[in-house]
Amino acid sequence: MADADPSARTPGRTSEPRRLRDVPAWEAEADVIVVGLGAAGACAAIEAANTGASVLVLERASGGGGTTAVSDGMMYFGGGTALQRACGFEDSVEDMVGYLLASSGPEPDEERIRTYCEESAAHFDWLVEQGVPFKAEFYPERMLSPGEEGLTYSGNELVHPFRDLAKPAPRAHMPQKEGQAGAFLMQKLIARVESAGVEIRTDSLCESLVLDDGGRVAGVHAVVAGEARDYRARHGVILCAGGFINDRAMVKQYAPELRRARFKAATEGDDGRGIRMGIGAGGAAIRMHMGSVTLPFYPPKSLMRGIFVNRSAQRFMPEDVYQGRAGEIALLKQDGRVWLVLDDECFERPVFAGGEIHAGETLAELEQEIGFPAGALQSTVALYNEHAARGEDPVFHKSAEYVKPLVTPPFGAIDLSWDKAIYAAFTLGGLATNVRAEVLDADGAVVPGLYAAGRTAASISSPGYSSGTSIGEATLFGRIAGRNAARA
Amino acid sequence: MADADPSARTPGRTSEPRRLRDVPAWEAEADVIVVGLGAAGACAAIEAANTGASVLVLERASGGGGTTAVSDGMMYFGGGTALQRACGFEDSVEDMVGYLLASSGPEPDEERIRTYCEESAAHFDWLVEQGVPFKAEFYPERMLSPGEEGLTYSGNELVHPFRDLAKPAPRAHMPQKEGQAGAFLMQKLIARVESAGVEIRTDSLCESLVLDDGGRVAGVHAVVAGEARDYRARHGVILCAGGFINDRAMVKQYAPELRRARFKAATEGDDGRGIRMGIGAGGAAIRMHMGSVTLPFYPPKSLMRGIFVNRSAQRFMPEDVYQGRAGEIALLKQDGRVWLVLDDECFERPVFAGGEIHAGETLAELEQEIGFPAGALQSTVALYNEHAARGEDPVFHKSAEYVKPLVTPPFGAIDLSWDKAIYAAFTLGGLATNVRAEVLDADGAVVPGLYAAGRTAASISSPGYSSGTSIGEATLFGRIAGRNAARA
Numbered sequence: 001m002a003d004a005d006p007s008a009r010t011p012g013r014t015s016e017p018r019r020l021r022d023v024p025a026w027e028a029e030a031d032v033i034v035v036g037l038g039a040a041g042a043c044a045a046i047e048a049a050n051t052g053a054s055v056l057v058l059e060r061a062s063g064g065g066g067t068t069a070v071s072d073g074m075m076y077f078g079g080g081t082a083l084q085r086a087c088g089f090e091d092s093v094e095d096m097v098g099y100l101l102a103s104s105g106p107e108p109d110e111e112r113i114r115t116y117c118e119e120s121a122a123h124f125d126w127l128v129e130q131g132v133p134f135k136a137e138f139y140p141e142r143m144l145s146p147g148e149e150g151l152t153y154s155g156n157e158l159v160h161p162f163r164d165l166a167k168p169a170p171r172a173h174m175p176q177k178e179g180q181a182g183a184f185l186m187q188k189l190i191a192r193v194e195s196a197g198v199e200i201r202t203d204s205l206c207e208s209l210v211l212d213d214g215g216r217v218a219g220v221h222a223v224v225a226g227e228a229r230d231y232r233a234r235h236g237v238i239l240c241a242g243g244f245i246n247d248r249a250m251v252k253q254y255a256p257e258l259r260r261a262r263f264k265a266a267t268e269g270d271d272g273r274g275i276r277m278g279i280g281a282g283g284a285a286i287r288m289h290m291g292s293v294t295l296p297f298y299p300p301k302s303l304m305r306g307i308f309v310n311r312s313a314q315r316f317m318p319e320d321v322y323q324g325r326a327g328e329i330a331l332l333k334q335d336g337r338v339w340l341v342l343d344d345e346c347f348e349r350p351v352f353a354g355g356e357i358h359a360g361e362t363l364a365e366l367e368q369e370i371g372f373p374a375g376a377l378q379s380t381v382a383l384y385n386e387h388a389a390r391g392e393d394p395v396f397h398k399s400a401e402y403v404k405p406l407v408t409p410p411f412g413a414i415d416l417s418w419d420k421a422i423y424a425a426f427t428l429g430g431l432a433t434n435v436r437a438e439v440l441d442a443d444g445a446v447v448p449g450l451y452a453a454g455r456t457a458a459s460i461s462s463p464g465y466s467s468g469t470s471i472g473e474a475t476l477f478g479r480i481a482g483r484n485a486a487r488a
Numbered sequence: 489m490a491d492a493d494p495s496a497r498t499p500g501r502t503s504e505p506r507r508l509r510d511v512p513a514w515e516a517e518a519d520v521i522v523v524g525l526g527a528a529g530a531c532a533a534i535e536a537a538n539t540g541a542s543v544l545v546l547e548r549a550s551g552g553g554g555t556t557a558v559s560d561g562m563m564y565f566g567g568g569t570a571l572q573r574a575c576g577f578e579d580s581v582e583d584m585v586g587y588l589l590a591s592s593g594p595e596p597d598e599e600r601i602r603t604y605c606e607e608s609a610a611h612f613d614w615l616v617e618q619g620v621p622f623k624a625e626f627y628p629e630r631m632l633s634p635g636e637e638g639l640t641y642s643g644n645e646l647v648h649p650f651r652d653l654a655k656p657a658p659r660a661h662m663p664q665k666e667g668q669a670g671a672f673l674m675q676k677l678i679a680r681v682e683s684a685g686v687e688i689r690t691d692s693l694c695e696s697l698v699l700d701d702g703g704r705v706a707g708v709h710a711v712v713a714g715e716a717r718d719y720r721a722r723h724g725v726i727l728c729a730g731g732f733i734n735d736r737a738m739v740k741q742y743a744p745e746l747r748r749a750r751f752k753a754a755t756e757g758d759d760g761r762g763i764r765m766g767i768g769a770g771g772a773a774i775r776m777h778m779g780s781v782t783l784p785f786y787p788p789k790s791l792m793r794g795i796f797v798n799r800s801a802q803r804f805m806p807e808d809v810y811q812g813r814a815g816e817i818a819l820l821k822q823d824g825r826v827w828l829v830l831d832d833e834c835f836e837r838p839v840f841a842g843g844e845i846h847a848g849e850t851l852a853e854l855e856q857e858i859g860f861p862a863g864a865l866q867s868t869v870a871l872y873n874e875h876a877a878r879g880e881d882p883v884f885h886k887s888a889e890y891v892k893p894l895v896t897p898p899f900g901a902i903d904l905s906w907d908k909a910i911y912a913a914f915t916l917g918g919l920a921t922n923v924r925a926e927v928l929d930a931d932g933a934v935v936p937g938l939y940a941a942g943r944t945a946a947s948i949s950s951p952g953y954s955s956g957t958s959i960g961e962a963t964l965f966g967r968i969a970g971r972n973a974a975r976a
Contacts, residue, residue: 015770015930016703107744215504249932253774253920256595276930279772282503285930286741289777312883314802333821373882379871383863394861395800432741442503442764442773444737 014273015280018221018230020212026219026232030056030199032485033220033233034240035206035274038066039471040454040478041240042189046130047482048238049196055482056231057193058204058222060241060269064193065186067242067266067426067455068471072144073181074154075475076468078171079117081124086136087151091169093117098166099157103325103464113460115435116469116476123476124173131188135176142320143298148176155466156322160397172468185471204229206273209237209281209450217281217449236449236485239439240478241274242266243427243455245291250275254288254429260336260418261293261327261425270426274456278431281450284442286458288429292465293327296421297350299340304402306342307384308416310334313367313376315384318398324465327423332463336418339370341377343406350414355421358413366411381406426470428459437481449488451481502761503768506709506718508700514707514720518544518687520973521708521721522728523694523762526554527959528942528966529728530677534618535970536726537684543970544719545681546692546710548729548757552681553674555730555755555914555943556959560632561669562642563963564956566659567605569612574624575639579657581605586654587645591813591952601948603923604957604964611964612661618680620673621664630808631786636664643954644810648885660956673959692717694761697725697769697938705769705937724937724973727927728966729762730754731915731943733779738763742776742917748824748906749781749815749913758914762944766919770935771927774946776917780953781815784909785838787828792890794830795872796904798822801855801864803872806886812953815911820951824906827858829865831894838902843909846901854899869894914958916947925969937976939969 031053034041041057042064048055057064078084079093096117101108128134139149154172156162177184193200203224210219210230219232244250245264250272252259264270275285299306304319308330317329319340330338339358349357360366367377385405387393393403415421431452432440439450439457454474461469519541522529529545530552536543545552566572567581584605589596616622627637642660644650665672681688691712698707698718707720732738733752738760740747752758763773787794792807796818805817807828818826827846837845848854855865873893875881881891903909919940920928927938927945942962949957 015772016933019701105744106747107740213507250930252595253772256593259594272930279767279930280770282768284503284741284767285773287777289775312803315800373875375871375874376883379867383867386863387861395864442738442760442767445504 037064040474043478044482051486053486244272525552528962531966532970539974541974732760
């Protein structure tokens with residue numbers, strides 16, 4: 001199939017560090033240099049400046065914003081934030097920790113998750129102080145609100161098995177702005193960066209880190225208007241340069257299955273440059289195979305009464321699973337072959353990109369039309385219907401409200417296979433960091449003078465993405481990086 | 489559950505390179521230094537010496553052998569080797585390439601696979617010249633021969649869908665030795681290392697690479713009897729130090745699902761040290777999440793007439809799939825919950841480690857006994873039996889010889905879940921190398937003076953392991969590394 005990726009890598013070696021003695025002259029100096037002005041970079045810059053450091057931000061694009069500016073601006077916070085309380089929801093740090101530990105796959109990074117949860121409520125207050133407004137209104141639907149509501153569910157808190165492992169609470173915090181709120185969020189944060197006295201230089205493409213003879217990060221090497229430039233960082237460099245979904249070579253080497261997602265939830269800046277700069281300075285890149293993958297559409301309630309099946313016409317997950325987890329399961333565990341099977345009672349033509357719809361007067365006809373093995377879909381639906389007639393789903397534990405027998409002809413199936421419909425993805429792997437946002441090498445030792453946040457750092461959510469953890473982590477660990485680099 | 493891993497990492501930072509100017513004196517010098525005396529290291533040393541270089545091998549254990557010495561010694565070769573022809577089998581480079589490309593998951597490394605296949609027949613001849621004997625006899629069973637036969641199938645060449653994508657041929661080449669032939673293979677290779685005039689120093693634990701000011705690898709820093717020692721490599725260093733399955737911290741960070749495999753097909757030397765040394769010198773570690781995972785036992789023909797089911801009592805793969813691929817699917821794609829369901833006609837008590845056996849007079853009873861949702865197993869078996877009655881398996885395409893209805897009570901199920909039975913695993917991720925066995929950095933540029941082979945380098949088989957590719961790659965790319973380092 002056609003490859004929509006921008007496949008050419010921006011020229012220049014990024015993973016070979018530049019030696020201090022090869023620097024002819026410094027173009028500029030600062031206590032702290034921040035690479036990239038997305039959510040992580042903005043919060044790092046604000047906090048470093050507020051901690052008393054002089055701060056220089058280098059941004060490759062002509063303006064700040066990064067991938068957050070093209071996102072919905074959702075942030076996953078909890079443990080009893082002011083917004084949760086204002087909307088009438090109780091939450092605790094332990095419930096948030098419990099949910100994230102349970103939903104983040106084997107061997108989650110417990111220390112990072114715990115820090116994220118413990119700092120969450122105070123960090124939300126800080127964002128409000130930066131001028132980001134949130135409306136104290138809960139949005140009960142299971143898709144992005146077109147309105148200004150501030151709080152919703154964005155994970156699998158209410159879904160089996162997580163609903164039984166930790167007390168559910170809505171944790172997606174959304175800035176008060178109709179529609180996609182990411183650009184609005186970045187506008188507020190960048191205004192604070194500017195008012196904090198941070199120097200921002202745009203159109204400055206960072207290429208590599210400058211290391212002194214002891215292996216300490218001493219600055220950044222960049223290309224500005226075709227000219228090589230070096231910038232000295234007296235205390236530290238913070239890499240906030242995004243993920244790598246738009247670097248064809250890195251995706252092939254590290255996360256080949258993510259190629260199946262044809263929409264990149266990213267900007268062209270997400271070419272892995274920040275991660276490669278960090279690797280070149282001795283940082284370890286971990287969990288690089290993981291990504292967040294969303295379904296081509298988020299099934300409205302009607303469609304959740306249907307069933308997802310794989311190429312063997314088997315069900316494989318509860319249909320009310322959150323779209324992030326659903327996409328991950330479909331694309332990474334089921335080889336990207338997925339259909340949503342419906343009867344006439346729950347059929348609804350969804351708005352989604354690409355895709356084909358099959359129909360049949362009987363299940364046998366539908367089965368044949370799709371090309372499933374004879375009897376396979378009929379067998380799956382028969383078992384599902386047998387349980388659904390009692391209002392139960394003992395196999396996948398879909399919530400009772402979406403369980404109903406599929407019995408009313410005609411029957412339909414929406415083809416959500418990766419080459420028919422468009423999945424959206426971004427990467428979750430990146431540089432290993434500790435809870436101080438310091439970059440770690442392959443032995444777990446700190447790379448002196450180097451910090452990372454945002455998608456340049458490995459996520460807590462790998463696997464098991466709940467929406468909002470990316471900007472949540474970016475803003476929190478960006479701040480932590482800024483504070484620690486300023487004090488270094 | 490109890491953690492059987494040796495969790496303590498051998499002390500000493502390996503990923504921080506040592507600077508040339510910090511080396512007080514060289515303990516020894518050679519044109520080429522080889523780190524590790526397993527299959528890759530032995531072949532690298534022989535070839536480097538035969539190319540005219542002086543060669544020093546540093547081995548952490550008290551003798552050579554590595555993981556190959558505790559393996560079955562199987563090597564995956566093809567394209568028409570002398571042994572294939574002597575056993576009456578035709579094979580071609582294109583069929584071997586076709587099979588490996590199809591079975592190695594999305595985005596296989598085509599250039600490396602092609603080199604492996606093109607060099608395969610001549611490389612087999614070279615091994616014979618080194619004194620490794622192979623008996624020209626084909627072993628037709630689907631498990632390891634207890635005898636001396638030289639050739640067998642060790643992958644999914646005969647299994648759907650691969651049998652239709654490339655002409656099958658047996659490609660597992662086994663040294664002529666009863667039982668596990670790995671130690672025998674290493675004995676032959678090490679004898680050649682010695683007769684080639686290579687210097688071997690055992691009990692020498694390499695810690696890090698020595699880099700000159702230009703970033704070129706200039707030697708190795710090691711610890712010998714508690715003392716720091718530096719060794720100069722005039723032309724290059726070849727890392728052949730195994731994988732990382734025995735490093736708890738690395739498995740957690742890079743390949744957390746492999747923790748489910750309780751048996752490590754490895755020695756204690758497989759602690760990732762070689763990979764970390766390479767990362768420290770600027771090398772990129774890729775596909776680090778992948779591993780080879782084998783089922784707790786290789787089902788004899790009788791048991792292949794049963795069906796594997798997951799926690800939802802669904803089938804998920806053809807039961808005649810090769811044990812390597814089966815283990816990978818079971819552990820990585822099905823969350824490690826797997827049962828083999830049988831009727832009385834095909835039941836046989838297998839020899840395997842751990843595990844429980846459930847039984848029932850009816851499928852309903854068996855279903856309840858295991859704890860499957862009511863009707864789930866009955867539904868799966870009914871569909872399977874309906875097709876099997878016609879000798880077909882249109883859902884998973886098991887070979888017709890193993891297809892039969894499961895109808896004769898009592899029924900049984902062998903619990904092969906990861907916490908009940910013992911899966912064996914080793915890692916397949918490692919340093920990125922090109923077909924010259926040179927280590928590459930995150931930009932794909934060569935790290936000067938550094939080579940890698942064996943499980944320290946990322947495998948062609950990730951995912952989709954066919955047994956024998958590890959020692960096959962180790963011996964071939966070890967040789968290629970030796971030749972290129974000697975000529976550098």
